[in-house]
Amino acid sequence: MQQQPTDQALLDLLNQGDERGIELIFRRYYAYICKAVYKIIPDSNLVEDLAQDVFYELWRKRGRIQVASSLKGYLRRAAVNKALNYVRDQRIKFTEEEQAPVQKSTEASAPELMAADHLQSRIDEAIDALPERCRIIFILSRFEDMSYREIAEQLEISPKTVENQMAKALKILREMLKFNPGKEA
Template identity: 30%
Template sequence: MSVYSKFSDQELTVLLKQGDRLAFTEAYSRYWAEMYYHAFRLLKDEENAKDVVQDIFSNLWLKSASLNLEAKLSGHLYIAVRNKVFNLIAQKKVRNDYLNSVAAFFSDTVNDASLLDEKEILAIVEAEIQNLPPKMKEIFELSRKENLSHREIAEKLNISDQTVKKQVQNALKILKPKIRALEAGLFVLLFMR
């Protein structure tokens, strides 16, 4: 049993501000399960809940020097999880709204496929990649354009393999319907020539 396990939240916070790794380890082991449960209860998704908690603890370590000594550590973590979950939900709503509008656009584009040529289609696909959220775009481009493995990307960006995998999957979920619509347009173009 570590001596750190006897420390209060406030004592751990003071040590975290000083960059004490053992204090971080104690905070992680003390609150990981509780924060995971909180995130899972809000998201109802195991992988997303794990990603949220991982991000929260990463930020706790990276920004430990700026921790508020007045706030209780568990309260700080609960608020961070809640805010991260709300941001994730908002991003999903924006992404879904965006996908619906893009799907409508591509539906119209496929119906008017004679106006498109192959270069325009490639430009549209590249534009869609550029419209991905910044971190997702960076990971996707490292995976698909630079042909890096998930492990290589994780090491390069200092994130977990699982986060890389999830970001690539999410990017593909966004791009695949658009590419299918473009493929249909390209097929019509080639057929009409």
């Protein structure tokens, strides 16, 4: 039985421009990266595209990449950032367009869909308005189901900092999303 190469050996191959490096990294981590992206964007086709983009960028930047901790952690962070950037870019795109994306539901009425779209827009805007650190920690906690300890390890900060940032994020979101009958039409 042949022993699997270490992540460092794979990175060495990658840095040497050896295509086997990216191929082996892809095989080892593709499913893992897809799962990480799917927790943020539950669209299988889009998940595959974004995951492939992560590996494409890894290959493209192969001579300049510095993996400080683990390859798995590096790829996860790259995938989460890719997904968050996609979500951000799509929100910008939809606000620039005259039409929102078409909802595929026959059960909800038009007013219900409009109310749901409006609420989702308010939530998205509130999350986007969070300070960067709060936003990242909030998304990792709520959309990736990571524990405070896991987030602290991933971001190389203390669990107490994660706890404080989550409390801050939740306070800001509650304030921004507070129902105000005088403002809502």
